[in-house]
Amino acid sequence: MMSFMFQLLREDEGLPPAVVFEDSTSPGFVPLWEEIGVYEALYNSDGKRAREVSRAIAFGVDRASEEAALTRLLPAGLTLEEAVRFLENVHRGCTTHPVAEVKTR
Incomplete structure (x- = not known):
């Protein structure tokens, strides 16, 4: 099973883009991401700025932390x-790199 990769790229003038954040996880979480409202922010955010997706991610953290019944997904x-x-x-x-560009794969 391939993993899902979420990266943040920073572009400094005259330099190639640099990865300032990267993490990966299992695509098996997709039903959970859909249920807690973070699917769009994770999978359909290529080219957006990190600050544009951080609020949706924060709400998702809260839901996943508070609702143990989500384990069923x-x-x-x-x-x-x-x-x-x-x-x-x-x-x-x-939140650390709010102007970084989101890249997913």
Whole structure:
């Protein structure tokens, strides 16, 4: 199974884009991302600025942290804690590098 990669790229004038944040996770989380409202911010945000997706990610962290029943959406081997860790990392990256460009794959 391939992983989903979320990156933030910073472009300094005259220099090639630099990856300032990168994390990956399982595509098995897609049903959870859809349920908590972060799918668009994660998968359809190429070219946007990090600050444009950080609020949606923050709401997703809150929902995933507070609703243990969301575990029902996860395939065997994946945990809600892992999902929250990934979203927290992405949110931290977005708030640390608000003007960085989002790249996903």
